[in-house]
Amino acid sequence: MTQQSNISKDVNELLILACLRDGPAHGYEIALAVERDSRGAFAFQHGTLYPILHRLEKGRLIRGRWDEEGRRRKIYELTAKGSAHLEGASKEMKTLFLDLIRILEGPRHAHA
C-alpha cells in the first residue's frame, strides 16, 4: 500500500516536473496541460496540485516567483536540481513500469 502511495506521489511530481521542462508555467496551466497531454488519464482534481507544487518548491526542485505583469500570478520554473531529478526518476519509473508490464503480460509474452 505504501509502495502504491509512493508511486502515485512520484508520478504526480514527475508530471509537474515534465510539464515545466517546456518552460515556466502558472499552477492552473500545469493542471490543464497535464490533463490535456495525458488525454484525461491524469488530472489534478480538487486542488491536489498545490501541496505537490509547494513540496517541490520547498525541495528546490522548482522555483516559484510572482509574475508582476498584469494581475499578480505565481509562476513556476524548473531548477537545475529539478531537471536532474526528472531525468533520473524518469529512468527509474520506466524500468519499474516495464517490469510491471512484463509481469502482467506473463512469461510467454516476456519471451516473445
Place this chain on the structure above:
Amino acid sequence: MRTPESVLREFGDALDLPARRKVVLLRELRADLEGAISTLVTRGCSPRDAQMRALELLAPTVAAADSLSGLHRPPYVGMAHRLPGRLVRVLEWGSIGGLAVVGGISPILGLRRISDLPPWAAGMLGCVILMVIGHLSWNAFRLFVRQDTNAAVLARAGETQAGLIALTLAVGTMVVALQAYGLFGSWADGRSPDPTLLVESVLIGTATAAVVLGTTILGVVGAVVLLQSFLSIRDTERELARLLGLLKPSERFDADP
C-alpha cells in the same frame, strides 16, 4: 452552487496558518482560478462550465489545505499550541496581581532599604518581577505568532506595553523613595547624613536607574514595534478580507486589486 468566493473562504478557514502566509496561498489560488476560467472560456467553454471545471480542478479539499498548512506552518506556531492554557491563565492573573503589588509596595519600600527586607519579602518581590517579565514576553510572543488583529490579542499586546510602563513607574518610585530616605532620613533626625548611607543610596540609585532606563527603552522600542506590527497586520488583514470577498462589492472577485 460553489463560487470562487465561497471556495476561497472555505480554503481560508481550513488553513491553520498566520494571516500573512494565508494571504500568499489565497492570492495564488485566486489568480489561478481566474486564469483557468479565462483559458477555458477561450477554449470554447461557457462561463458557467468554465467556472465549474476550474473549481473542480483547483479548489483544494480540507486534506489539501491541511497538507499546505503542514508545509508552511512556522515551527513556533506548534510550540505556542502546545503550551498548556491553564498555566498561561495562572501566569496572566499572577502577573496582573504582581503588577499591583509592585506598584503598591514600592512607596513602602522607600521607607526601608532593600537590604533590610526579610529574605521572604525579597524573594517574593523577585518572583513577582520575574512573573511580570514572563507574562510580558509571552504576550509579545503570542502577538508575533498569531499575526492578526484579533481584539483579544491586541488588548494583550497593549497590556504588554502598559505592563512595561507600570514596571518603569514602579521601579522609578522605588528609586525616588530610596534616595529620599538616604539623603533626608538622617537629616530629619537632626544629624548630618551618614556618608556610607549616602554612597550606598547613590549605588542603589544608579543601579536602579539603569534598570529604569533599560525598561523605558524596552517599553518605547516595544511600542514602536507594536505600532509597526499593527499597521503591517492591518494591511495583511485587509488583503485577506479582499481576497475572501469580505469587503465592498467593488473589491470582490471580479475587481482588479
